[in-house]
Amino acid sequence: xxxxxxxKTLRDRRRGLLWWGAGVVLLVAWTVGFYPSIRGSAGExxxxxxxxxxxxxxxxxxxxxxxxxxxxxxxxxxxxxxxxILFLVYGIGFGARTVAGEEQEGSLDLLLSNPVSRRxxxxxxxxxxxxxxxxxxxxxxxxxxxxxxxxxxxxxxxxLGSAAVSVVLLxxxxxxxxxxxGAATGRRALAVGITSALAVGSYxxxxxxxxxxxxxPFRVASPFYWYFGxxxxxxxxxxxxxxxxxxxxxxxxxxxxxxxxRRDLAT
Amino acid sequence: xxxxxxxxxxxxxxxxxxxxxGLNLEVATGEVxxxxxxxxxxxxxTIRLLMDLLRPTAGTLSVLGLDxxxxxxxxxxxxxxxxxxxxxxxxxxxxxLLRYFGALRGGASPFVRSLAERLDLxxxxxxxSLSQGNKRKxxxxxxxxxxxxxxxxxxxxxxxxxxxxxxxxxxxxxxxARGRTVFLSSHNLPEVERVCDRVGVIRKGRLAAIEDVGELxxxxxxxxxxxxxGPVPAERFSxxxxxxxxxxxGDLLRLRVEGSLDLVIKEAAAHTVVNVSTREPGLExxxxxxxxxxxxxxx
Numbered sequence: 001x002x003x004x005x006x007x008k009t010l011r012d013r014r015r016g017l018l019w020w021g022a023g024v025v026l027l028v029a030w031t032v033g034f035y036p037s038i039r040g041s042a043g044e045x046x047x048x049x050x051x052x053x054x055x056x057x058x059x060x061x062x063x064x065x066x067x068x069x070x071x072x073x074x075x076x077x078x079x080x081x082x083x084x085i086l087f088l089v090y091g092i093g094f095g096a097r098t099v100a101g102e103e104q105e106g107s108l109d110l111l112l113s114n115p116v117s118r119r120x121x122x123x124x125x126x127x128x129x130x131x132x133x134x135x136x137x138x139x140x141x142x143x144x145x146x147x148x149x150x151x152x153x154x155x156x157x158x159x160l161g162s163a164a165v166s167v168v169l170l171x172x173x174x175x176x177x178x179x180x181x182g183a184a185t186g187r188r189a190l191a192v193g194i195t196s197a198l199a200v201g202s203y204x205x206x207x208x209x210x211x212x213x214x215x216x217p218f219r220v221a222s223p224f225y226w227y228f229g230x231x232x233x234x235x236x237x238x239x240x241x242x243x244x245x246x247x248x249x250x251x252x253x254x255x256x257x258x259x260x261x262r263r264d265l266a267t
Numbered sequence: 268x269x270x271x272x273x274x275x276x277x278x279x280x281x282x283x284x285x286x287x288x289g290l291n292l293e294v295a296t297g298e299v300x301x302x303x304x305x306x307x308x309x310x311x312x313t314i315r316l317l318m319d320l321l322r323p324t325a326g327t328l329s330v331l332g333l334d335x336x337x338x339x340x341x342x343x344x345x346x347x348x349x350x351x352x353x354x355x356x357x358x359x360x361x362x363x364l365l366r367y368f369g370a371l372r373g374g375a376s377p378f379v380r381s382l383a384e385r386l387d388l389x390x391x392x393x394x395x396s397l398s399q400g401n402k403r404k405x406x407x408x409x410x411x412x413x414x415x416x417x418x419x420x421x422x423x424x425x426x427x428x429x430x431x432x433x434x435x436x437x438x439x440x441x442x443x444a445r446g447r448t449v450f451l452s453s454h455n456l457p458e459v460e461r462v463c464d465r466v467g468v469i470r471k472g473r474l475a476a477i478e479d480v481g482e483l484x485x486x487x488x489x490x491x492x493x494x495x496x497g498p499v500p501a502e503r504f505s506x507x508x509x510x511x512x513x514x515x516x517g518d519l520l521r522l523r524v525e526g527s528l529d530l531v532i533k534e535a536a537a538h539t540v541v542n543v544s545t546r547e548p549g550l551e552x553x554x555x556x557x558x559x560x561x562x563x564x565x566x
Contacts (some may be wrong), residue, residue, distance in 0.1 A: 002363055002367040005371070012358075105354055106352055107354045109354060110355065110406070110409065112318070112343075113343060113350070113409075113410070115340045115341070115344035115372060115373075184472045201322075263322075267315070267350075
């Protein structure tokens with residue numbers, strides 16, 4: 001486990017990853033486990049939803065989601081809020097900690113006394129973060145698949161997989177922003193703060209723009225829209241949206257790398 | 268032979284505050300060079316510039332004939348480095364950390380065991396549970412395990428007990444004998460005197476002097492107190508060459524002498540001496556000698 005920076009970085013996070021994985025499994029089990037009791041009275045829930053003001057419904061819930069269908073239920077209960085939050089918090093925390101955190105703890109000096117370039121340090125740590133989020137996504141997918149088999153959700157594995165991939169991509173993009181900001185500034189708290197603000201802004205833009213007609217054209221600019229606007233649970237992964245999330249990752253990492261390569265490192 | 272380290276007009280500013288300014292220095296291959304100065308003088312800044320952790324504001328530097336910025340990876344393959352503020356991975360054992368760094372260096376490091384043995388370091392303990400001195404040993408082994416051409420050590424013996432310090436000095440001697448180059452910073456004069464060939468004295472970011480170690484000692488100001496059987500006029504001593512200050516208080520004479528004490532002792536021998544006490548010059552006295560001289564030159 002100590003043969004490369006990539007392996008060492010993952011190893012350092014193994015316990016955390018275990019807990020986050022357990023959290024994802026619990027969340028899925030809890031949510032899916034409630035589905036049978038809701039399925040029977042879905043009509044009632046839908047009526048309650050319909051009585052909510054349109055704007056509120058748009059803001060907090062997935063678009064056009066129907067609580068009575070398994071897809072609608074998963075969209076509203078998991079993918080509109082809780083699951084992306086888990087992936088974002090994990091990705092942002094990992095990204096900010098892995099470079100800026102190591103710099104602030106002081107061990108980056110020693111790591112960089114080895115014959116490795118700063119670019120390689122950043123690339124391997126980025127790869128470790130992407131891998132950790134992918135593992136978490138795999139856990140989510142397996143959990144959903146198992147839960148769906150047990151309570152008979154009748155959503156194809158491929159659609160569950162599309163949704164899982166989509167949330168992994170969202171985590172990748174914001175994790176990469178946090179990593180890049182941390183690498184560029186050497187300040188972990190700043191990287192967490194700015195990236196979280198961007199994520200919240202993106203979430204609100206997606207929700208508000210859906211509800212307020214004047215803002216609707218801007219909705220397509222929200223990474224949250226790229227994440228679930230195409231409803232991957234029903235339609236499969238939207239390649240343009242996936243591409244935009246990957247592009248966001250790249251657009252964050254490249255300048256972060258350049259800044260990291262150029263600047264003085266703190267003791 | 269090309270120098271192992273060459274600095275030309277090396278300057279590092281942190282915003283408006285000065286790190287180091289206009290450093291010119293050549294360290295020959297095979298030399299053990301001491302970088303002496305009080306905390307905050309710019310020792311660590313210079314060393315981190317050599318290691319490409321900082322980038323110079325102005326001036327050039329070359330290490331083993333390489334540009335740290337452009338050829339950093341190749342350079343670090345051939346250099347061993349001990350940071351001044353050493354932070355290690357506390358959750359690893361020393362052995363795991365050294366294996367990790369060995370892997371980053373492309374394979375096993377045959378010297379780890381013998382180095383750990385000589386420095387009396389238990390490789391199996393978690394680094395987090397080690398004392399400061401033992402952590403320093405882990406850093407020393409990490410710096411030396413690939414038998415680098417050039418060792419750059421920032422305060423290598425800080426926190427080490429005297430026995431281990433002595434072993435470390437022997438290690439440096441062996442490296443010198445094998446033609447390795449060592450650049451070490453210290454604020455400990457006896458250590459520098461003991462292991463180094465030449466010393467650069469840095470103060471407030473500027474290189475105040477580069478001296479042979481012997482020269483440094485010869486120039487140092489010593490304090491000496493001579494207790495006579497009766498009063499002796501201070502003037503008899505203050506006119507001697509090298510005596511910078513002579514104060515008589517009754518039977519007691521206090522002197523500050525630059526360089527050799529020979530003439531003072533000979534003069535004192537003309538009187539009845541009850542007791543003599545001297546104090547080894549500390550770093551401050553050395554600086555005083557240098558800056559005292561600099562002031563005279565300027566005047």
